[in-house]
Amino acid sequence: MSTRYVEHPFSGVRRRTRVVAVGDVAIGGTHPIRVQSMTTTNTLDTAGTADQVERLVAAGCEIVRITAPGRKEAENLGAIAAELRRRGISTPLVADIHFAPSAAMIAAEHVEKVRINPGNYADKKKFAVLEYSDAEYAEEIERVAERFRPLVRRCKELGRAMRIGTNHGSLSDRIMNRYGDTPAGMVESALEFLDVCEDEGFEDVIFSMKSSNAQVAIQAYRLLAARLAERAAAGRCGGQPFHLGVTEAGDGEDARIKSAIGIGSLLEDGIGDTIRVSLTEDPVKEVPVARALARRYDARFADEEAPERNADETTASRGGQETWLAAVDPYSYRRRAAREIACGGIALGAGREVRVEVDLGPVPADADAAAGELARSLAAQPDVVCEGVGVAASGDPGPLRIEPFAKALSMAGVEAPLVVSVPAAQAASLPACVGRIVVPLSEGIPEGDLSAAARAADALEAPLEWLVCGLDLEGLVDAALAAGAARPAFSVLDARPVPAVRRLDARPVPAVRRLDARPVHAVRRLVARLGEAGSDAPVILRHRSDPTADAESAILAAGTDLGAPLCDGVGDAIVLSGFGDPGRTVATGYRILQGARLRTTWTEFISCPSCGRTLFDLEETTARIKARTGHLDGVKIAIMGCIVNGPGEMADADFGYVGSGPASVNLYVGKELVERNVPTAESDDRLVELIRKHGRWVDPH
């Protein structure tokens, strides 16, 4: 593809879009990122649905979606809208339509936006394998277009907006047979519908490309951005805003992390105009999570300095951007090739699993107490293994405390290698027990100190991680490479602005270039510079939690800052710090790797957020099934509220538990329905039996 998905990968300039009005809420252009959610009440329950909308609006939700499974529900949207207006609430409403063009036509009369799913609007979704000739395929598209056209015309007449919302799990049989369940299939499916809108002169369209797999969602949105840019460049309709989301994300910390990875990565690209975080929880809880994600980028997008800074970055690192874009495949996962280095007994790089380390800060004065505390904290997380313990040993007597601490760790049973951060000039004083040396790099560091650090690391046969902390990232990487350590690795952390800094080669650093709030972009620049220099040194991703952030925002920031590079195939280890309890910090690291689909530690739960179609209490059911199966490492279990969308949207789950009636469920193995209408009183046991029968069950420890 010749057109790029993003113009400025090092600065995240916001993708240019047209503005689409949804009632009196404008989406896209320079408007703030809008926060949405969806009701879970029965749409025929006017008062109950209005109550939930009212609660969502009070929490800060700007647009509310309500399911309209059939004509009766679509009709009742009018009553809900009237009730809300009576209560003084003018928040725009969106009708959620699957399989029912007639419901869409009715809903368009009552709400400000209609969401259709191109996978099932007028197309077949029966998991059938069919071969289409080109002529038959074109005929099918024409048939779908004819069914879709009346809705487009009515939305245009009434001034309604439309979301063409593709879901990875519910692509039509036709698209699946030609493209598979790929990002390309998702994009194609949406563009066929845009073609009809374009024919009718209707451009008030918003797109979504959701998946429960954050990697797939990122790739699909990027591909769509590139395809739309191509259309726009050819003078066609193509500047539509994007609604971001990771669907069926589940609940709790995992769901927040998965959403931060998917949504945050795209916002880092400058892609995204409205977001919904899907949680299998009370929908009101979705709003603060979405707000926290949006807040970070609203400030960035609205930064008045941005055009000047971005222009500077574009000029300063033009070559690097091209190297970055050539080095990563934005539309499918490809791990960056890195050489292997061994840190103590743990090897990283060379395609090995991404390692998880914790950084404790300054080396403890009371080695025995600190080691004991660390051992207890790690023991409380039996599912995960800490693969590196970081400490900082600057000044006096820092390095002298390393050996006693290493001994104390060993006595306490902590096997993880010791990763020691030390100023370059002190590297030579480190003892042989160090698994990896970390040397912070910033402007002004004497070149002689760099070579001395390289010699010290080589003498200990330890890897040397150059931690780039200065503004002149490219210059510092070059200087570190020139120092010539035998086992180099690189990381970037908090390159905060320093007044009047100068590059190593004495050229002034552009004053407007800042990396402090852009760790994702800094990692991209690092990888580009390593690529330009022909270096395959491993890249270590470091994240230090902001001590002023609340717990939820801290998790979201870690999810984005680590998850975005990981989904780009970058990162051989992740190092977390500042979260408090080290065991839980390590577990969070593993959760991020699982959310990015790079290292599976626990059962993966794919559960829908529930809606007016839901046939049981999804939150309670999910909690119950988690309690029974949460120890099954690597097994994917979907818990879905209805058989209308559930089977399609449970994506690549190994087993599915899908509501089929008020007190019954259907059980699936992959996409195959194997047990129908199982009474809910027996359903948990039957699911466990099914898992056992397929050889995936192990007894809990």
Ligand code: SF4
């Ligand atoms: S799968 Fe869940 S969220 Fe999707 S339509 Fe069914 S009940 Fe609603």
